[in-house]
Amino acid sequence: MMARAQAPDGADEEDRTSPEAIGRRVLRLRTALGLTQRQLAEPAYTAAYISTLEAGRVRPSDKALRFLAERLKVGYEELATGRPAHFATELRLRLTGAQQELATGSAGRAAARYRELLAEAEAHELDAECAAALLGLGSCALETGDVLLAREHFEAAEKRLAQAPLPQRVPAVRGRAITHLLAGELRYAVYLLESAIDGLNASGLHHPDALLLLYTAVIGPYMDLGAPARAAHAAELALALAAQVTDPALVAQMHRQVARTLLAEGRTAEADASLTKAAELYQQLQIRTELANCHWMRGYVHAQNGDLEQAERELRTAREILAERHAALYAAQVEIELADVLRRRGSRQEAGRLLQGLLGERVPDPxxxxxxxxxxxxxxxxxxxxxxxxxxxxxxxxxxxxxxxxxxxxxxxxxxxxxxxxxxxxxxxxxxxxxxxxxxxxxxxxxxxxxxxxxxxxxx
Missing domain, CATH: 1.25.40.10 (Tetratricopeptide repeat domain)
Incomplete structure (x- = not known):
């Protein structure tokens, strides 16, 4: 986990609202304005009170803080907590911008923005915003194929939210589970997801967004473990929850995973319809990597139906999008499907080159x-x-x-x-x-x- 940055006023790991931290802020701001203690205090207080306050020996009342904030030309919140007014709100807006950059632009640029925002959130000890930045960094690392780095970020986000309710920790749990899934640790991935599902349902409160995120994530490892019945049940629950969820990206993700269970049951037309819904949503949201994953799944559907020409077209489209985004790990997985289609179409040399490239050094840890x-x-x-x-x-x-x-x-x-x-x-x-x-x-x-x-x- 990344170390916390030293807080302003020299308060390393110290409560920003302690009398000592407030006293240091008052001293710093008064000195910057060139005021004496008496000038700052009058007419409501005395110089002795300001001296005691700056020494951290007294906790000022809200009334005193508002008076001093006005005299020091700062907001009440900044004087009381060390954070500029509306800082957390503005930081959250910038986090949304970084998320949009990851969806539509470059994972590298998004990661740079997330690192900058993480440093600011750490400096102001905003755990929720730190966690959001770490989640973003984890998603960037997944896109570029660094599974171990992604796991470190997701674990750090979960630790930041250790005291938060479980629904707030679910995205970090889900991210960590995905890294174990990509590393081939299917059972542990399922354990993490199922434990979180049980924890949510045992709470007696209904959290549709968090549950949909978990049920959607667990479908894939269920299928890979040879548990199609459990995957189908998770898909049914996800479909039932979707009506209560307003996040279109989450609904699109659900449709893409549900298509896997429909395909396993031989319901190819329904699987294709589900993927079409997901692709339309991703197209509207301009989430390129997920759109590529829809092309990937549609290619798989066409391959299962024996339409190898259309399958090759969809898989090449997915590969092209992922290559543009430098999403090496996901591109390599698409190339396995493409190689199988090429083999079946008689293009064994190209198929062999794709597979040997995967086994080489092009993808660090597929x-x-x-x-x-x-x-x-x-x-x-x-x-x-x-x-x-x-x-x-x-x-x-x-x-x-x-x-x-x-x-x-x-x-x-x-x-x-x-x-x-x-x-x-x-x-x-x-x-x-x-x-x-x-x-x-x-x-x-x-x-x-x-x-x-x-x-x-x-x-x-």
Whole structure:
């Protein structure tokens, strides 16, 4: 966590409203105006009172503070707290500007603005504004692919809000969970999100925005863990909550994630409609990265339907937007989907270049899930080229990585690919072992291994 800056008046970690801090401010302001203690005090007070006040030996009343503020030509709030009048309000407006810069402009420029705002918020000990700046920095780091830095920022934001009600801490919890998800730590990501969901629902108060943020975030890891039933239930609850939420970006995010569950159920037309709603909202809000993610998901939908030409078009659009924004991590994930489409369309050389680029140094830490997916595709292409030994090596690497991430569904598929490879080579025992391993993963639905489902909210 970043250290707090020293407060004005030399008050390092000191209460700004203490008699000592107020006394120092009065002394500094009086000296700057060239007033004597008597000139400042009269006619309402005495020079001795001002001397005692400046020494921090007396706490001035509100009446005295208002009198002195007028004589010192500052606002009451600035004299009482050390913060200029309306400073927090203006800082929040500038934080909104930085958020807009992240959505529509450059993550690098947004991060620079957030760092500047964080320093100001720290100097004035505004914890809520510090947390907002840290959340922004976390989002910038996610966009540029620095997952560990993003996690540090989200953890620091959560600590800043340690004494705040849970609904205010939810964005930081959700951000931290996303970093664990991207790092392949699916179960821990689910644990963080479900714990927060239970905490909100156990409070007896209804917090639609916070709950929608959490239910939307948990759909992805549920799907990756092979728990589609739980993902579908989270999607149903998210859809029910959406009517009570006014933030269009949050609603768009919900539609994009709900599309995953609809697709898993074979409801491709509804999935495409959900993605269309999300894309329209992101287009209106000019949130480019999320718009790219909608193109990415639509590409996946078209690929599942066998429309590979349209799938390639959508995925290339997503990749182009993300490359423009220097969103290396998300662009790499899109390239895995694009490589699969290119492989199926016969463009194996380009597919191979994309995947080898992902495994190189272009993306610092793409995460176990995505590296595993790349090895799976490289194995399939090697097998199609008759290079069975290379294919087996890629499949084994993919299995190891996906076991580390706990991706049950993809593990089962790789076991099937490996079993089929062994069977064609006449290695019956090895094939049976691979098939049994795959069945074991298929037999683990996720709902039992994840523990009890979180309490549902009172939707009325």
């Amino acid at each position: 995460g176990a899930m995505h590296v595993g997916a790349a090895h799976r595709l490289l194995g399939m292409m090697a097998e199609e080229a008759g290079e069975n030994e290379t294919a087996e090596r890629h499949y084994a690497t993919a299995m190891s990585l996906l076991e580390q991430a706990g991706q049950a569904g993809d593990l089962a598929e790789i076991c099937l690919l490996l079993g089929d490879l062994f069977r064609r080579e006449g290695r019956a025992d090895a094939a049976m072992d691979a098939y049994r391993t795959g069945l074991g993963h298929r037999a683990t639905p996720g709902t039992t291994t994840l523990g009890p489902a979180p309490t549902a909210p009172p939707l009325g």
